[in-house]
Amino acid sequence: MAKVFLDENFLLQTKTAEILYHEYAKDMPIIDYHNHLPPDQILNDINFNNLSHAWLHGDHYKWRAMRANGVNEAYCTGDKTDFEKFEKWAETVPNTMRNPLYHWSHLELKGYFGISEILNASSGKKIYEDASAKLSTKDYTVRNLLKMMNVKTVCTTDDPLDSLEHHIAYHKELTQNPKNTEVAMLPAFRPDKFILIDNPNFASYLQKLSTIVGFEIKDYASLQKALKSRADFFAANGAKVSDHGLEEIYADDFTEEQADTILKKVLSGQTITNTEASLFKSAILHFLGTMYSELGWIQQFHLGALRNNNKRAMRLLGPDTGWDSIGDWSQAKALSKFLGKLDEFDQLSKTIIYNLNPADNELMATMIGNFNDGSVAGKVQWGSGWWFLDQKDGMEKQINTLSNMGLLSRFVGMLTDSRSFLSFPRHEYFRRILCNIYGNDIENGELPNDLPFIGKTIQNICYNNAKEYFGF
Template identity: 65%
Template sequence: MKKPFLNDDFLLQTETARQLYHEFAKSMPIIDYHCHLPPDQIAENRQFNNLTHIWLYGDHYKWRAMRSNGVDESFCTGNQSDFAKFQKWAETVPYTVRNPLYHWTHLELQRYFGINEILNGNSARRIYDICSEQLQTPEFSVRNLLRRMNVETVCTTDDPVDSLEYHQQLLNERMAGGSFEITILPTFRPDKAMAVEDPKLFNQYITRLESASDVSVTTFEDFLEALRQRHDYFAAMGCKLSDHGLEQIYAEEYRTSDIRTIFDKIRAGNVLDMQEILQFKSAMLVYLAELDWEKGWTQQFHLGALRNNNSRKLRQLGPDTGWDSIGDFSQAAALARFLDRLDSTDKLAKTILYNLNPADNELMATMIGNFNDGSVAGKVQFGSGWWFLDQKEGMERQMNTLSNMGLISRFVGMLTDSRSFLSYPRHEYFRRILCNLFGNDIENGELPDDMEWIGQVVQNICYGNAKTFFGFSNEPVSLLV
């Protein structure tokens, strides 16, 4: 018997899986501990004009699919009308079958707008008008979209030089007894503080850092102090996580005197050689990791992306427009050296490793076991399927690998890693896949039929483990003046 598309039991193959999802996982709040949502839109409680504005602007997942379907760039990032862009996306959707975009698209139409119709070129105008009309109502403001998905905590991604003015605005509102109950916190993302490949851009960044920190940066020590000032400020604003987007971990040997010389060289506008670049990045990773350890933060490392591969399109459109792929970098040796360097001085913070190359799954799953020292349950985590791997097979492979070589029961679960306020059904997608894995094991006699315990494990992976691991509280942090 054929199953209806995207019904209540979507992805749930057994009765036990259905019970686990509907009775244990479905109602859990969402902790989105890594995303790229713009905090200004939350602070201002933005309303979007139409479905294109909220769904297609900035979404390089959809742009890649449209380009692959032969759609001209003017309908992706160009100056075509909003509806013309949506029409081209709608015409592309039928060709995304077996791509997660097909599932995500229809999940979002169902969960936010109550639309069960299949999106295609013929239904585009009707769906666009219905959704755009709903988006104009107060129930579809940014904050209410978060509430609709039962979101409890959101961690945005912020550069050290960011003013955090919108986080401050949200904090002021909470301290004054405002009605917005969802916790919005910054995440410290210092990638540009390590980007010494281009002296001009790096020195421009230091100028911004000086302004943000009120520290004049002449020496390497000044640079570190300026970053510490910003790190302290983020902590005062409730930040509990840092994040790094790297091809691979850097763990070269270096002396502090060497790093001072390298810093002086680049401040003078001189280009560094490759060894100097690697040494500087290695030193900065250690320093930033020690700051995280001091404050009890969790450090995140997103590893393995090969970015900006199309140089022509990078020049035309800039970064983060859909020209990235999985890389095949060597990960193990440097990662082990870096973690061991911190662990040897007992300064290894809680850590999450996100892997983009599925060939490295077992590598990551075994690496975390080397540094789980018993001080914190799941202190070093193998993070959820990321970017190209946050789809059904990628999630299953990550969870199966973690199950085989670690403790999936201590896993902190899913995140959106998204710029879209309509992306929260991805948590549902993950939860259904998780419950299906456990349900199949119980049905096959590979796990006991102990729904109380397995249900608790599922709830912990969906919500409880993250809440405990990151130390999130619904209480507002102290107000900054």
């Protein structure tokens, strides 16, 4: 007999997996240590206008699926009404079967709104109305959506140019109310625009940074000083994490004099070569790594995305609208050299590396072992499957590869990497997959039937490891 879709034992194939999930994993809190949630919306505790506003605004995953289903751009990023856009999404959903969007969408409807009905063109209107009605109430503000999923901490992704005014105001609000049990919101430092010197806007970014720090950035030394000033400001306002979204790690041999010469060429309006650009990126990335070590921060590197492939769409719609894919850079040598140079002088902070190309799974799983020096359990981590890989197959491969080549027990677990406040059932998805893997191994006799020990291991992966690793 076929199992019921999305019942309480969804993705759990054995009785042991069911026990592990329901008795150990299900109720663990969430630390979402990397996402793109808007801090102002958390501060202002907004309500969404409707389900389309919460679900479709800015969600390039859904836009890609709609485009593939033949939906006109007007219903994705265009000027159609929210309900018209939702209708097209509802028509698309049945065609997403076996895409993670099908599972995520129904997990979100069930988890937040108690809606178990299958979403399609026929059910779309009622689901839209029921969910939208709830979203308008005080129980469905964004803070309550986070608390609904037992989220304890979120780390947003923030530009060094950011004033952090929303973080500062939010922290002040929480500290003034000692009985408050709200979600902690911390900033994360994302300085990529000051690494990518070949970006046409690089000089204008430096000018903005100069204005904020109050002195002219005229050479490499003053750029370092400015970035350190901003990092200190972030640290003073709760930051413990940095993040980078790069195609690859840059680790060319360099001198600071060379980096200075290259930067001055750009500041004077001259063109630099690809070799010069790579050298500068290598220099500033190493500097940032040493700075993170001094601050005691965790550094994160998301590697391998080939962004903005469709130039026409980039021109018309801008970045982050769903035209990115997996890239195929050679990652091993530069990553080894970058981490090794920091480690050589004991300047390698806790590090999490994420890869977008699944061909690099074993590479990443073995690379982290080169720099786990015994000072901290799981000091260098291979991060969870992300973006195109945060689906069932991608998570299973990441879990199995890490198990084979490292210590899954020390893994800091899942994150959303999302702009959506409705994306937190991805943690549930991960936890069900994790428990199913352990459950299958126990029932196959590949692991001992020691549920208290394995259950504790699962709880560590779901929450405790991250809590200890990040110090939240």
